[in-house]
Amino acid sequence: MLAGLAWRNIWRQRYRTVLSLSSIALAAASTVFLLSLQLGVYGTMKENVLRLIDGFAQVQPPGYSDDPDLRKVIADPAAVMARLNAVAGVTATAPRAETYVILSYGSRSYAAAVIGVDPAHEAKVTTLGSSLTAGHALAAGDGDAVLVGAGLARNLKLKLGDKLTMLGAARDGSVAADLLTVKGIFSTGAAQLDRQLVEMPLARFQSDFAMGHSANVIAVSGHSLGAIQSQLSALQAVARRYGLVLRDWAALEPALNDVIMLDMSVGLLWYVSVIVIVVFIILNTLLMSVLERTREFGMLMAIGMRPSQIGRMVWIELVFLAGIGAVLGIALGAGFTLWLSRHGILFSGADALFKQWHMPSTLYPQLGWVSALAGPLAISLCIAVAGLVPYARVRRLEPVSAMRAV
Amino acid sequence: MTNVVANIVECRGVTKHYRQGAIDVPALRGIDLSIEKGDFASLAGPSGSGKTTLLNIIGGLDRPTQGSVKVDGEELTGLSGEALADLRLTKIGFVFQAYNLIPVLTAEENVEFILQLMGEAPAKRRARAREMLHEVALDGLENRRPARLSGGQQQRVAVARALASRPAIVLADEPTANLDSKTAEDLITLMSHLNQISGVTFLMATHDSRVIARTRRHIVITDGRIASDERRNSAG
Numbered sequence: 001m002l003a004g005l006a007w008r009n010i011w012r013q014r015y016r017t018v019l020s021l022s023s024i025a026l027a028a029a030s031t032v033f034l035l036s037l038q039l040g041v042y043g044t045m046k047e048n049v050l051r052l053i054d055g056f057a058q059v060q061p062p063g064y065s066d067d068p069d070l071r072k073v074i075a076d077p078a079a080v081m082a083r084l085n086a087v088a089g090v091t092a093t094a095p096r097a098e099t100y101v102i103l104s105y106g107s108r109s110y111a112a113a114v115i116g117v118d119p120a121h122e123a124k125v126t127t128l129g130s131s132l133t134a135g136h137a138l139a140a141g142d143g144d145a146v147l148v149g150a151g152l153a154r155n156l157k158l159k160l161g162d163k164l165t166m167l168g169a170a171r172d173g174s175v176a177a178d179l180l181t182v183k184g185i186f187s188t189g190a191a192q193l194d195r196q197l198v199e200m201p202l203a204r205f206q207s208d209f210a211m212g213h214s215a216n217v218i219a220v221s222g223h224s225l226g227a228i229q230s231q232l233s234a235l236q237a238v239a240r241r242y243g244l245v246l247r248d249w250a251a252l253e254p255a256l257n258d259v260i261m262l263d264m265s266v267g268l269l270w271y272v273s274v275i276v277i278v279v280f281i282i283l284n285t286l287l288m289s290v291l292e293r294t295r296e297f298g299m300l301m302a303i304g305m306r307p308s309q310i311g312r313m314v315w316i317e318l319v320f321l322a323g324i325g326a327v328l329g330i331a332l333g334a335g336f337t338l339w340l341s342r343h344g345i346l347f348s349g350a351d352a353l354f355k356q357w358h359m360p361s362t363l364y365p366q367l368g369w370v371s372a373l374a375g376p377l378a379i380s381l382c383i384a385v386a387g388l389v390p391y392a393r394v395r396r397l398e399p400v401s402a403m404r405a406v
Numbered sequence: 407m408t409n410v411v412a413n414i415v416e417c418r419g420v421t422k423h424y425r426q427g428a429i430d431v432p433a434l435r436g437i438d439l440s441i442e443k444g445d446f447a448s449l450a451g452p453s454g455s456g457k458t459t460l461l462n463i464i465g466g467l468d469r470p471t472q473g474s475v476k477v478d479g480e481e482l483t484g485l486s487g488e489a490l491a492d493l494r495l496t497k498i499g500f501v502f503q504a505y506n507l508i509p510v511l512t513a514e515e516n517v518e519f520i521l522q523l524m525g526e527a528p529a530k531r532r533a534r535a536r537e538m539l540h541e542v543a544l545d546g547l548e549n550r551r552p553a554r555l556s557g558g559q560q561q562r563v564a565v566a567r568a569l570a571s572r573p574a575i576v577l578a579d580e581p582t583a584n585l586d587s588k589t590a591e592d593l594i595t596l597m598s599h600l601n602q603i604s605g606v607t608f609l610m611a612t613h614d615s616r617v618i619a620r621t622r623r624h625i626v627i628t629d630g631r632i633a634s635d636e637r638r639n640s641a642g
Contacts, residue, residue, distance in 0.1 A: 001523070011510075300508070301494075302506070303520060304496070306487075306492070309523070403467075
């Protein structure tokens with residue numbers, strides 16, 4: 001009964017209702033689009049950064065992340081990889097060994113981080129090979145080949161084919177020394193990586209550093225980061241089985257996680273501002289409407305309608321407005337976002353900034369349940385809560401004074 | 407056991423004072439009044455005499471400053487706003503000068519609305535609404551909204567609405583004030599007829615001499631007091 005009356009009431013002032021619905025729908029649509037864009041950017045940032053070196057997750061010996069000691073190893077990486085590859089959503093795994101060394105060429109020496117990778121597996125997990133500015137990626141069967149970061153190559157004055165000396169401490173405490181040939185030079189865009197990182201074949205690393213067949217970490221990749229995130233518990237179970245630990249993307253890239261959290265906080269402030277403005281516009285419209293209809297409410301009370309029923313009717317009118325506006329907003333926002341998710345948004349002139357996070361200049365919003373519903377639902381909910389103000393005002397009305405209202 | 411109440415309304419020592427700034431304005435000064443079941447009564451008096459105030463207090467729309475008001479045996483003073491609304495719904499029908507129909511509902515829905523508030527089943531309330539609109543001679547206009555009805559027709563819908571819940575009393579505040587002579591005559595005849603066939607009690611605050619002439623009881627209120635209370639044998 002109240003719903004039917006409320007529905008008819010909201011169409012009494014069609015122009016005002018259309019304006020109110022437009023305000024809600026536009027606000028809801030903007031939250032759908034902006035949240036989708038935000039999540040799309042985060043997704044691209046995370047995937048691009050993680051695909052460069054880390055992988056979407058890693059299995060490591062306990063305590064390795066705090067103290068990356070060469071002696072903390074995964075004794076049988078092949079067995080662990082076989083188990084990890086069997087988990088749904090995992091498309092590839094790659095074993096790695098890592099340590100710090102001194103690299104020398106001619107009279108110059110620099111400290112560097114060296115990663116031993118299995119070229120066949122690594123290419124399926126990371127994209128470092130596609131960051132090459134000179135030379136070729138590591139391949140199966142490579143012996144003394146090494147990929148060097150552009151910054152490091154510049155510091156050591158290295159070019160393709162040059163031989164550099166690597167000196168470090170092996171797992172058994174002996175001196176690890178080797179002469180490596182520069183096969184490729186990479187530029188990731190991350191200055192620190194390009195100044196410090198070199199990549200060499202895992203077999204050679206294991207031989208140089210007395211590792212046997214062991215590795216320090218296993219990087220895990222999937223069709224998407226989301227696919228791996230949804231399988232964290234299964235991956236954790238595999239890691240635990242071998243006495244190892246699983247580190248997800250946030251643990252691998254805490255700085256990126258912090259940047260995203262900060263940006264989300266700023267975004268949240270913006271969303272809250274939009275919601276507050278829309279709620280005030282709608283509340284103001286409704287309070288005006290309540291004021292205009294005071295005499296009518298007095299009449300309804302006179303014929304036996306309880307003040308609480310009238311208050312509920314007014315509240316239902318608001319809920320109708322909020323609901324219809326939110327549905328329209330979702331449709332509008334989702335349609336626009338879907339179109340842009342196919343065509344992308346080109347941010348020309350922001351290349352340098354985007355490259356820092358390994359991002360392309362064209363960004364694609366990512367429409368999902370959360371981005372489609374969170375904003376519109378929040379707006380509807382806030383309007384419904386704000387509707388308690390006119391509800392309370394109507395409940396306080398006295399029939400005689402209400403009927404005398406002009 | 408059914409409690410038979412001879413007096414539908416009993417007012418005892420009813421006073422009402424309004425505050426206008428620092429001034430206390432008395433509107434009713436100790437009203438003692440009984441309205442019997444089946445009365446067809448008019449309440450007249452000059453403007454500001456207190457007749458609308460008295461009608462509002464009897465109808466549970468306003469509260470007396472002092473005194474006791476009973477409608478159909480139920481004491482109104484002390485009832486909450488919600489309880490007063492329930493009492494108005496079940497025991498009192500209102501007819502206003504400005505009709506006060508719900509603009510978004512049709513004539514039939516306006517009548518049905520009261521029964522809907524009372525929780526009547528849809529089929530039952532629709533039948534009752536049709537019956538009441540037939541009683542007030544509005545057959546064929548059931549689906550018209552108030553904006554598409556004349557003043558007289560709107561007031562007939564208001565009468566049908568007031569009677570739909572089978573109230574103990576119908577309170578009418580200047581029911582003919584907005585109507586032309588012919589329509590006003592028709593409305594008085596209608597209300598008189600309904601009073602006679604259904605025995606429903608009417609109390610009408612009015613200036614209209616035609617209404618006064620047709621009532622069987624005429625109460626005059628002056629300066630917040632009952633000045634005269636005249637009973638006649640039959641209405642014309």
